[in-house]
Amino acid sequence: MTKSEVILAISRKTRLNKENIKATIDELMSIIQQATVENKRVYFSGFGSFFKKKRAQKIGRNINKNEAMVVEERYIPCFQPSKVFKEEIKASG
Structure with missing residues (x-):
């Protein structure tokens, strides 16, 4: 949609x-x-919350050059559905 x-x-x-x-x-x-x-966490009752999450530094791989590379620590946006929302999805089959 x-x-x-x-x-x-x-x-x-x-x-x-x-x-x-x-x-x-x-x-x-x-x-x-x-x-x-x-x-700041943004929470909608019965729906879920939006927040930012810290991703730790890790070793990744550049598949084009087939070599290891460092992926720096960074923040990503996240959404966590509420328990009510999860249950509705689960019940919908």
């Missing part, structure tokens, strides 16, 4: 203006992104 499809689905259910929905979704994503960058 694309962002456009989500906006259309929300618009159909709520009968709100698509432009307002798009602006709201854009702002929500911006807030989640900025909070995650600032090392």
Whole structure:
């Protein structure tokens, strides 16, 4: 499902203006992104949480040159679904 499809689905259910929905979704994503960058966990009850996670330095392999290389320590964005969300997915088969 694309962002456009989500906006259309929300618009159909709520009968709100698509432009307002798009602006709201854009702002929500911006807030989640900025909070995650600032090392704040963003939690939605019944859905899950967004946070950043530290990946340790490791030895990787450049398959084109077949040589080992060091992959530096870095942060990655993560999403952890809530227990309720996991159970819904599990029950859906």
